[in-house]
Structure formats: C-alpha cells, structure tokens
Amino acid sequence: MTSPSILGQINLRKPYAIFMGDVTDPASAKTGFGLRDWCRADVVGQIRTSDDAVDLGLPDMSVGSAATAGARSIIVGIAPDGGRLSEAWATTLASAAAAGLDVVSGLHTRLEAYPIVEAASKAGGSRLINIRHPGLTFGVGTGRKRSGQRVLTVGTDCALGKKYTALSLAAELKSRGIAATFRATGQTGIMISGAGIPIDAMVADFVAGAAEALSPDAPADHWDVIEGQGSLFHPSYAAVTLGLVHGSQPDAMVLCHDPCRTSVDGLPDYPLPSLEVAARLYEEVARLTNRSARVAAVSLNTGSMTAEQAEAALADVTRELGVPATDPMRFGASPLAAAILG
Amino acid sequence: MTSPSILGQINLRKPYAIFMGDVTDPASAKTGFGLRDWCRADVVGQIRTSDDAVDLGLPDMSVGSAATAGARSIIVGIAPDGGRLSEAWATTLASAAAAGLDVVSGLHTRLEAYPIVEAASKAGGSRLINIRHPGLTFGVGTGRKRSGQRVLTVGTDCALGKKYTALSLAAELKSRGIAATFRATGQTGIMISGAGIPIDAMVADFVAGAAEALSPDAPADHWDVIEGQGSLFHPSYAAVTLGLVHGSQPDAMVLCHDPCRTSVDGLPDYPLPSLEVAARLYEEVARLTNRSARVAAVSLNTGSMTAEQAEAALADVTRELGVPATDPMRFGASPLAAAILG
Numbered sequence: 220m221t222s223p224s225i226l227g228q229i230n231l232r233k234p235y236a237i238f239m240g241d242v243t244d245p246a247s248a249k250t251g252f253g254l255r256d257w258c259r260a261d262v263v264g265q266i267r268t269s270d271d272a273v274d275l276g277l278p279d280m281s282v283g284s285a286a287t288a289g290a291r292s293i294i295v296g297i298a299p300d301g302g303r304l305s306e307a308w309a310t311t312l313a314s315a316a317a318a319g320l321d322v323v324s325g326l327h328t329r330l331e332a333y334p335i336v337e338a339a340s341k342a343g344g345s346r347l348i349n350i351r352h353p354g355l356t357f358g359v360g361t362g363r364k365r366s367g368q369r370v371l372t373v374g375t376d377c378a379l380g381k382k383y384t385a386l387s388l389a390a391e392l393k394s395r396g397i398a399a400t401f402r403a404t405g406q407t408g409i410m411i412s413g414a415g416i417p418i419d420a421m422v423a424d425f426v427a428g429a430a431e432a433l434s435p436d437a438p439a440d441h442w443d444v445i446e447g448q449g450s451l452f453h454p455s456y457a458a459v460t461l462g463l464v465h466g467s468q469p470d471a472m473v474l475c476h477d478p479c480r481t482s483v484d485g486l487p488d489y490p491l492p493s494l495e496v497a498a499r500l501y502e503e504v505a506r507l508t509n510r511s512a513r514v515a516a517v518s519l520n521t522g523s524m525t526a527e528q529a530e531a532a533l534a535d536v537t538r539e540l541g542v543p544a545t546d547p548m549r550f551g552a553s554p555l556a557a558a559i560l561g
Numbered sequence: 562m563t564s565p566s567i568l569g570q571i572n573l574r575k576p577y578a579i580f581m582g583d584v585t586d587p588a589s590a591k592t593g594f595g596l597r598d599w600c601r602a603d604v605v606g607q608i609r610t611s612d613d614a615v616d617l618g619l620p621d622m623s624v625g626s627a628a629t630a631g632a633r634s635i636i637v638g639i640a641p642d643g644g645r646l647s648e649a650w651a652t653t654l655a656s657a658a659a660a661g662l663d664v665v666s667g668l669h670t671r672l673e674a675y676p677i678v679e680a681a682s683k684a685g686g687s688r689l690i691n692i693r694h695p696g697l698t699f700g701v702g703t704g705r706k707r708s709g710q711r712v713l714t715v716g717t718d719c720a721l722g723k724k725y726t727a728l729s730l731a732a733e734l735k736s737r738g739i740a741a742t743f744r745a746t747g748q749t750g751i752m753i754s755g756a757g758i759p760i761d762a763m764v765a766d767f768v769a770g771a772a773e774a775l776s777p778d779a780p781a782d783h784w785d786v787i788e789g790q791g792s793l794f795h796p797s798y799a800a801v802t803l804g805l806v807h808g809s810q811p812d813a814m815v816l817c818h819d820p821c822r823t824s825v826d827g828l829p830d831y832p833l834p835s836l837e838v839a840a841r842l843y844e845e846v847a848r849l850t851n852r853s854a855r856v857a858a859v860s861l862n863t864g865s866m867t868a869e870q871a872e873a874a875l876a877d878v879t880r881e882l883g884v885p886a887t888d889p890m891r892f893g894a895s896p897l898a899a900a901i902l903g
Contacts, residue, residue, distance in 0.1 A: 359797040359798070360796050360797040360798075361796070361797070362796030362797065362825075362828055362830070362831060418765070419764075419765050419766040420764060420765070420766070421764070421765050422761075422762060422763070422764060422765070423760070423761050423762070423763050423764070423765045423768045423800055423801045423804060424761040424762070424797075424798065424801060426765045426800040427796060427797055427798075427799070427800060428797065451803075451846075452849060454702050454703070454704030454769060454807050454808075454849060454850050455701040455702040455703070455704065455766075455769055455770065456701070456702075456766065456769075457769070457803050457804065457807055457846075457849070458765055458768040458769060458800045458801065458803045458804030458807070459765045459766060459800065461793075461799050461800045461803045462765060462799065462800030465796050465799055465800070466796075483704075486704055488704070489704060489849075500845070500846075503842070504793075504799075504842075507794060507796060507799070507831070508796050
C-alpha cells in the first residue's frame with residue numbers, strides 16, 4: 220500500500236508506532252483503528268500511557284522498545300478534545316523524536332508549538348510532520364490530459380466510506396495482478412499509505428493543481444485509485460470536491476452512499492440527492508477534464524442494515540442506475556474492480 | 562464604494578496614493594488603471610519614479626506631498642515581471658511607510674521580504690498589507706440561510722468582466738436609492754472598495770465559510786453585489802468558483818460572457834460552454850444553498866465589437882436565454898438592476 224515518491228507529496232517513513240496516550244473513548248481513536256485495519260504490516264505496536272487507554276490489540280511498547288523494533292515514525296493515533304496535546308503526551312512524543320523517530324500528527328495544533336518536542340526533534344535528527352499544515356506548494360491546474368487510468372471515489376455526503384472504498388478497490392486490483400496505486404488525499408489515508416496530499420489544506424487556487432500532481436503520468440494500464448473528499452452536495456466542502464474531481468481527471472468514479480442517511484451529516488436542512496442526480500452531476504463536471512468520465516459503480520455503506528436489507532438495497536441501486544453496486548466492507552470490492560475494468 | 566467593516570475582512574485606509582514606479586508597459590499597470598477608473602475620489606495622486614512611467618492622468622506627487630494631501634495608504638499599482646519589487650521601489654515604499662502611510666501590495670512577494678520597508682513600517686506605525694497573503698481565518702461554511710438579498714457575478718471564463726459588472730451594478734442600484742454594497746473577492750476589487758476577502762487565497766476547506774462571512778445577515782431590502790471569481794468551466798479555478806457560489810447563497814446571478822471568445826483563456830483545448838449550459842449548471846449548484854437562485858441577466862463583454870454587432874449579440878442572448886442582456890461598460894447597468902429587482 221505504498222506509493223512511489225512524488226515531489227511535493229508528504230512522504231512518511233515506515234514502520235510506525237501508534238501513540239494512543241491515555242484516551243479511553245474509542246471514538247477519539249479512529250486514526251489508530253484505521254492504521255491497524257489498513258496497514259497492520261507497517262505497524263510495530265502501540266504506545267499507551269495508561270492501562271485504561273483504548274487498546275488496538277497491538278503489542279504494547281515503550282518508545283525504547285518501539286525504536287528497537289525498527290519503528291521509524293510515531294503517529295498520533297488519537298484526537299484529543301480541542302485538538303491540543305497534553306503536556307504528558309508531549310513528553311512521550313519528545314522522547315520518540317529524541318530517539319530518531321519522526322513524529323506525525325494530524326492535529327490542528329502544530330507539533331512545533333511544544334518546545335520540548337521541537338528541541339528533541341533537532342537533537343534526534345527526526346522530522347515533525349503536521350499533516351494538516353503540510354506547507355506544500357503546487358501550481359494552478361493546467362487541465363492537460365495525463366496518461367494512465369484513474370478512478371476516484373465520490374459521494375453523496377462526507378464520512379460515508381470514500382477512503383475505505385478506495386483502499387478496498389486498490390487492494391482488489393492488486394490482487395488481480397493489475398498495477399494500481401492508492402492515492403491519499405486526507406490525513407488518515409496519508410498515514411495508511413505513507414504518502415499523499417491533504418487536499419483540503421491546499422489554498423483554493425491550487426486544489427486542482429495539487430490533484431494533478433497527486434496522480435502524474437503513468438503507464439497506460441496503470442490505475443491510480445484516488446481517495447475522494449467531501450461532496451458536491453455539501454455546502455461546506457464542495458469546493459474541495461470539485462477541484463479534486465477536475466484535477467484527478469477520473470476515467471471512472473465510484474459513487475459512495477449511505478442508504479440510511481436522508482440529509483447531509485449534521486445539516487438536517489440539506490436533503491441528500493438521489494443517486495441519479497448525484498451521478499449525473501459528478502459526470503457532468505468530471506467531463507470538463509475527461510470527456511469519458513463515468514460513474515462506473517456504487518459503493519453502499521450498509522453497516523446499519525441486516526444482510527438481507529443490504530442485498531435488497533444493492534439490487535435496488537443496480538436497477539435504478541444500471542451499474543454494479545456493492546458494500547466493499549461486507550461483500551468485497553470485486554464488483555467495483557470488474558466495473559472499472561469492464 | 563466603501564463597505565462596512567466585517568471582522569476578518571481586509572480593511573484598507575483611504576485615500577490612496579498610487580505607486581507606479583518606473584513601469585512603462587500599460588499592461589503591467591492594470592491595478593493603477595482600475596483604481597483610477599473606479600475610485601477616483603479616493604485617490605490623491607500618483608507617485609512615479611521616472612518621467613517615462615505609465616501616466617494615469619492623476620496629479621504627480623512625491624511621498625511627502627501625498628502625505629500632506631492626506632493619503633493614508635500607498636498602493637502598488639503595477640505588477641513587475643516576476644512579481645518582485647526592485648530595490649529602488651522598496652526605497653520609495655519605505656519612505657511612505659515611515660511617513661505613516663500603510664503600504665498595500667497585491668504582489669506575490671511579501672512586503673516584509675524587504676527589510677527597509679519592514680523597518681520603516683515599524684518606525685512609522687503603519688501597516689504592511691499583502692493582499693495575496695491575507696492571513697485571515699474563517700470557519701467552514703454552515704449553509705445557514707442569511708437575511709438580505711444577494712447577487713453574484715459568474716462567468717463562462719475568467720477575466721471577462723465579473724468585477725466591473727459587479728461594480729457597475731452596485732453603482733446603478735445606489736443611484737436608484739437602493740441599499741447596496743459591493744463585496745470584493747479579488748485584490749483589485751478589494752483595493753477599489755477598501756475592504757473584502759481574497760477568496761482564492763483561502764484554504765480550500767474554508768472557501769465557502771469565507772464567502773458566508775463576506776456577506777453577512779442584512780436588512781431584507783439590502784443587496785450585496787458580490788464580485789465573482791473564476792468559472793465552473795475552468796479546469797484550474799472551478800473549486801474557488803463553487804465555494805464562492807455556495808457561500809454567497811445568491812438570489813440572483815449575472816452571467817458574464819465574451820461572445821468573441823471560443824475557448825477558455827489560454828487553454829485552446831477547453832471550449833467555452835454555451836450560455837444555456839452555463840446558466841443551467843450555475844443555477845443547479847447555486848440551488849444547493851438557495852432554492853430560488855436564478856440567472857437573472859447576462860453581461861456581455863463586447864469590447865472588440867462594433868456597436869451594431871454588440872446590439873445584435875445582446876439581442877441574440879435575450880432571445881436564447883429569455884433574460885435581459887447588456888454590456889454595462891458600453892450601455893450601462895440599468896438592465897441588470899431592473900432584472901434583479903424585477
């Protein structure tokens with residue numbers, strides 16, 4: 220699940236130790252669970268500062284034993300309330316930095332805000348990587364068509380499975396012997412794959428240009444599987460989505476949807492579009508930069524349904540839209556791979 | 562043409578002196594001409610460092626005479642090759658800063674990069690304002706519907722009259738006794754009006770939120786006239802455009818177009834959309850945040866046509882789209898005002 224290095228991307232050093240601090244609420248540990256579930260082979264263990272902390276089921280380690288086990292980065296796997304590290308956590312991160320491990324954080328507060336962490340990274344020759352503040356610069360998009368094949372996950376809303384759909388699809392393509400690269404656009408995706416561009420942190424003028432840089436020219440039979448962001452139907456984030464669609468120049472899109480959701484997450488006044496409306500608008504805007512862009516398949520998040528309900532919902536989607544549908548977390552990503560390759 | 566102060570906007574101090582340096586190419590002096598044409602009453606004069614420099618037809622002044630005449634800001638009215646100031650120019654700007662004038666620049670290079678300018682601003686108690694690097698922060702968009710009326714200029718492309726259409730329309734509304742405020746979203750517009758948010762310099766996640774902040778709740782009969790940016794049909798800048806559309810929640814849009822242009826400026830592989838296609842897509846996406854959004858009129862840039870050709874082109878547009886059309890620079894903005902008020 221590693222990507223080749225591209226100038227200007229974030230590039231992380233693996234393997235990782237995952238820092239869990241003393242956080243007891245699993246909802247605050249989504250990053251840690253994501254890393255465990257999607258790049259287990261790249262993780263040496265977890266570092267917890269309390270026995271009550273969320274347990275990922277990975278080997279418990281100290282900073283010293285993680286370094287001995289070969290860890291090259293310590294990743295903050297939890298999101299504290301307010302986005303700030305406690306001083307106790309900073310002490311642990313500083314000792315990791317002093318031991319030569321890069322410290323990687325997706326928090327709003329920069330790691331440099333903690334003098335002991337900054338001093339330790341200088342002493343240890345390690346890097347402090349703030350994924351929300353990447354300091355990357357790109358030119359504006361050029362609209363030039365690039366070689367190779369691209370599939371982008373898009374959605375009727377945020378937070379309904381675009382990242383995991385892309386990860387599943389990339390893994391399925393590779394298992395079929397097809398050259399494929401997962402391209403991460405959000406912080407958890409970047410941590411999982413070890414590379415990527417946090418597209419929503421780019422200056423607006425350069426979003427499409429950053430998306431172009433993320434999936435450069437490639438062999439004709441290579442697939443970039445690009446993690447989508449936001450939704451064209453979200454009043455806060457559609458700008459990010461549109462720039463990503465234009466810069467990605469997708470040949471195929473997988474439309475992600477949660478059939479149990481009727482309005483935009485957290486915004487009850489914003490009803491979700493029908494799948495037909497969503498597919499039509501994504502195709503219309505994507506065709507600006509790739510005339511043959513199409514919604515090739517649907518990924519349904521059926522987590523809150525029985526198996527029978529899920530199968531019925533998938534059949535409904537295929538009947539309505541005329542494209543294959545699956546829940547890749549439940550039934551595998553094979554239908555998605557078949558749809559984009561067919 | 563001044564806007565009330567909004568927390569987080571750029572706010573400039575008027576009147577201005579316009580710094581023209583020794584630039585001899587009128588194409589590099591667009592900012593200076595824009596200020597002369599749109600806020601002449603707010604300009605005390607021009608400061609040129611060579612007799613060969615572009616002449617705006619304003620009184621020539623030294624820094625000292627500009628300060629005596631009451632200037633509170635010196636605005637860089639020219640764009641040097643490469644976006645960097647010469648040392649000679651920095652000397653003049655430093656003397657203005659030392660005299661207490663704010664220095665306002667739309668160049669890529671920050672004014673702080675010139676130590677003599679920075680030192681002079683500290684000594685003089687003046688501000689250095691880099692409009693391309695505003696350092697403003699906003700939350701994400703909320704999608705909450707705001708009170709008051711809003712009109713946004715949108716376009717089939719960049720650089721075809723969205724700013725001047727908005728300025729003309731705001732002036733026309735005011736001349737009819739209607740409460741109206743021009744809301745600037747680009748650097749020249751901000752300099753002209755003295756306030757605004759450079760929307761394309763915002764982090765992508767916050768573009769819609771910034772646009773929401775730019776046109777806050779207002780009395781029911783007040784019109785915000787919002788300067789558009791980019792185009793939904795431009796592969797580089799559509800993200801900025803969509804965030805601005807969503808955050809602006811326009812009741813009405815004026816669609817700006819250059820009938821002599823067949824492809825996106827500088828991108829011959831990107832044909833311009835028809836006005837029908839453009840109007841339909843703008844209305845579809847704008848209705849996410851304002852169900853009654855409509856393209857109320859068309860503004861044609863007929864600068865390269867004869868009067869007869871221009872009138873024929875306007876008649877064609879009205880026949881095709883069923884909305885009034887004008888070239889506000891040539892025939893006035895009255896049809897635009899009538900269209901949004903009707």
